[in-house]
Amino acid sequence: xxxxxxxxxxxxxxxxxxxxxxxxxxxxxxxxxxxxxxxxxxxxxxxxxxxxxxxxxxxxxxxxxxxxxxxxxxxxxxx
Amino acid sequence: xxxxxxxxxxxxxxxxxxxxxxxxxxxxxxxxxxxxxxxxxxxxxxxxxxxxxxxxxxxxxxxxxxxxxxxxxxxxxxxxxxxxxxxxxxxxxxxxxxxxxxxxxxxxxxxxxxxxxxxxxxxxxxxxxxxxxxxxxxxxxxxxxxxxxxxxxxxxxxxxxxxxxxxxxxxxxxxxxxxxxxxxxxxxxxxxxxxxxxxxxxxxxxxxxxxxxxxxxxxxxxxxxxxxxxxxxxxxxxxxxxxxxxxxxxxxxxxxxxxxxxxxxxxxxxxxxxxxxxxxxxxxxxxxxxxxxxxxxxxxxxxxxxxxxxxxxxxxxxxxxxxxxxxxxxxxxxxxxxxxxxxxxxxxxxxxxxxxxxxxxxxxxxxxxxxxxxxxxxxxxxxxxxxxxxxxxxxxxxxxxxxxxxxxxxxx
Numbered sequence: 001x002x003x004x005x006x007x008x009x010x011x012x013x014x015x016x017x018x019x020x021x022x023x024x025x026x027x028x029x030x031x032x033x034x035x036x037x038x039x040x041x042x043x044x045x046x047x048x049x050x051x052x053x054x055x056x057x058x059x060x061x062x063x064x065x066x067x068x069x070x071x072x073x074x075x076x077x078x079x
Numbered sequence: 080x081x082x083x084x085x086x087x088x089x090x091x092x093x094x095x096x097x098x099x100x101x102x103x104x105x106x107x108x109x110x111x112x113x114x115x116x117x118x119x120x121x122x123x124x125x126x127x128x129x130x131x132x133x134x135x136x137x138x139x140x141x142x143x144x145x146x147x148x149x150x151x152x153x154x155x156x157x158x159x160x161x162x163x164x165x166x167x168x169x170x171x172x173x174x175x176x177x178x179x180x181x182x183x184x185x186x187x188x189x190x191x192x193x194x195x196x197x198x199x200x201x202x203x204x205x206x207x208x209x210x211x212x213x214x215x216x217x218x219x220x221x222x223x224x225x226x227x228x229x230x231x232x233x234x235x236x237x238x239x240x241x242x243x244x245x246x247x248x249x250x251x252x253x254x255x256x257x258x259x260x261x262x263x264x265x266x267x268x269x270x271x272x273x274x275x276x277x278x279x280x281x282x283x284x285x286x287x288x289x290x291x292x293x294x295x296x297x298x299x300x301x302x303x304x305x306x307x308x309x310x311x312x313x314x315x316x317x318x319x320x321x322x323x324x325x326x327x328x329x330x331x332x333x334x335x336x337x338x339x340x341x342x343x344x345x346x347x348x349x350x351x352x353x354x355x356x357x358x359x360x361x362x363x364x365x366x367x368x369x370x371x372x373x374x375x376x377x378x379x380x381x382x383x384x385x386x387x388x389x390x391x392x393x394x395x396x397x398x399x400x401x402x403x404x405x406x407x408x409x410x411x412x413x414x415x416x417x418x419x420x421x422x423x424x425x426x427x428x429x430x431x432x433x434x435x436x437x438x439x440x441x442x443x444x445x446x447x448x449x450x451x452x453x454x455x456x457x458x459x460x461x462x463x464x465x466x467x468x469x470x471x472x473x474x475x476x477x478x479x480x481x482x483x484x485x486x487x488x489x490x491x
Contacts, residue, residue: 016143037147040209 003050003076004069010049011065014041027063046072052079080367081256084324085333085488087166087317089158089266090429093129093310093416096137097161102433104415106461108442110294111416112308118274125286127293128272129310129417140227147210148223149188151270154313155220156227159264163228166317167329168262170228179232179260180224181251182315183243183267184217185421185475190273191215217421220268220313232260238421240475241381242340243267244314245424245483249338251318261323266425268313280309283348283476285385297418298445299382299411300389300456307384310417314425316432325489333432334486336468337368343478349387350478354395360480361399361470368468368484372400375407375484376466377440379427381474382411383418386450392472393451408464410457412441424473428483435466435487 012019017032028034034042039062043054046068052075054062062068088098093111095101104111112129120126134150137157145153159180163170170178192215198206213219218236225234233254237247244267251265271280280286287306289296297308324331339360343351350357365372381392396404412430413419419426434440440462449456471483 016141037209037213044205044209 003073006049007046007065007068007072010045011042014045022065024066025064028065029063042068050076052076080252080336080338082321082486083252083255083335084319084321084329084331085316085335085432086319086324086329086331087162087164087168088332088429088432089161089165089315090426091131091134091154091158092312092314092419092426093131096131096133096157098165098433102437105412105430105433105441106437106439108415108444108460110444112293112296114290114293115272115277117272120277123277124281124288125290125308127290127296127308129308130272131311147214149191149214149219149270151184151188151268151313152214152220152223154270154311155182155224155268155315158266158268158313158315159224162264162315162317168317173261175229175231177232177261178230179251179254179263180221180230180234181237181247181254181263181265182221183237183239183245183247183421183425184220184269185238185240185243186269186271186276186279187217188215188219188270189276190270193273193275224264239479240477241418241420241423242473242475242479242481243421243424245428245471245473245481246340248316248335248425248428249340249481249483252335252338255318255320258320261319263318264315265318266313266315267422269420269422270311271309271420272311277309285383287384295445297384297414299380299384299414299443300449300451301446302448302450304384304389304450307418310419312419312426313422314429316425316429331489333435333488335483336486337364337366337370337484339363339367339482341480343480346477348476350391350474352387352391354391354398356478357392357395357472357474357480358398360482361395364470364482364484370468370484372403374468375470376464377431377434377469378407378409379431379469379471380409380411381472382413388474389450392474393454405453405455408440408455408457408462410441411443414446415444424471424481427473428471428485431469431471431485435469435485436490438463438465440464
């Protein structure tokens with residue numbers, strides 16, 4: 001839960017959107033019109049926020065908020 | 080070339096944002112060149128400029144977009160929005176495939192680039208914003224405006240030093256002449272008030288170093304001229320073919336009827352001292368407009384305030400107009416706010432259109448004692464005069480010449 005909230009907060013601050021605009025099960029591209037460069041920024045921000053390294057090649061897997069939570073949690077668990 | 084209607088104008092300049100404020104300051108010859116305050120420029124030989132401080136007050140774009148773009152794209156977005164509003168076009172109702180965008184820029188978006196390069200050298204590659212790749216280069220504003228409005232037609236960015244934006248307008252008119260697009264947003268943008276850009280402009284050696292007198296430092300065609308002063312901003316106009324503009328009941332602010340361009344090809348920096356190729360560009364523009372020298376009622380000068388540039392410009396005009404030149408009012412109003420480099424031609428064209436609309440010729444600030452006498456410079460204050468046809472001249476380093484013929488519009 002903590003991880004999810006931190007991810008939402010990071011996305012909200014980074015992309016200047018409202019939390020309610022981030023919808024479960026909906027890709028960030030569909031909900032808030034995130035483009036490919038913004039996804040790179042999201043990956044860098046998540047890395048800094050959680051002290052993990054997400055390869056830019058993994059971006060294609062990160063389409064919904066839940067995908068990001070899953071990836072971040074898996075990286076945290078394997079630390 | 081077919082005659083092309085100018086149906087909307089957007090201007091972002093040190094003399095004002097929005098055509099009303101801008102024109103009010105231009106016609107009264109109010110000076111806007113000041114000491115640079117954006118960063119400590121005190122150690123640069125020239126540290127004065129036409130700087131815009133209140134851009135954010137006029138913005139219509141989101142904070143989310145602003146962090147991805149350089150200020151030159153921001154200026155182009157604001158000028159484009161103003162031009163579209165002025166034209167009365169609802170761009171959402173247009174066929175996006177038939178809208179183009181032609182902009183001119185000389186040096187790119189260095190405020191963004193410098194910040195990121197500093198981060199690169201301090202923090203390493205991970206410190207660099209991913210937007211750097213799409214923020215700095217000269218065609219970035221074209222891309223950002225296209226994305227913002229969903230423009231999908233044939234478009235281009237022209238990079239030809241200070242002649243960039245007048246060339247962009249010329250090419251846009253040529254493209255519209257072929258009837259392959261319905262409308263084009265055209266003009267230019269420049270944001271050189273940054274540490275590295277200012278350094279490059281200083282290295283070029285053409286800037287006035289009269290830092291203690293910023294308001295009188297830029298003195299085109301004056302005996303005491305000592306170079307130009309840089310400025311930032313954007314000028315954009317909406318261009319359409321006349322039948323379409325008339326059909327939709329548009330207010331035709333002006334008509335562009337001729338365009339000519341040539342290159343001197345004699346030096347890396349300087350123009351041909353005899354102005355022969357500029358003469359040829361003027362003749363091309365006049366022929367394109369099917370206009371003769373007796374019809375030109377006003378000439379907007381490039382005026383770099385350097386001996387070889389000003390003298391060759393006057394020589395070129397003498398070559399074309401002969402003894403009639405002394406009867407044509409000449410002005411270089413940019414001395415009030417600075418030279419917008421790649422955007423200077425678009426701003427000059429906009430001033431010329433506003434001068435025609437208001438039947439009032441803008442003054443050349445600081446032209447107190449002409450270096451070449453016997454010409455009809457508009458100095459000290461604006462001069463009332465009806466103008467039907469005018470020339471706008473824009474020139475870039477190494478002798479890139481661009482000339483437009485602008486005609487009075489068909490106002491409602």
